[in-house]
Amino acid sequence: MAVDVTRMRSIARLRTNSHDVVTRRSTIRAASDVTRLVIEMTPNEPAICPNT
Structure with missing residues (x-):
């Protein structure tokens, strides 16, 4: 019994432990x-609002 416990x-x-991982x-x-997503959206920002 003790071994099983x-x-x-x-x-x-x-x-x-595996659940935490x-x-x-x-x-x-x-x-x-x-x-x-941020990296994908960043190049499109200058075209949408040109601040150059």
């Missing part, structure tokens, strides 16, 4: 998507 605890810990990756992916 420790095994279950270690599995739960691994699951929480997944959430971190998703937030990083979202941030990179936002920066990509």
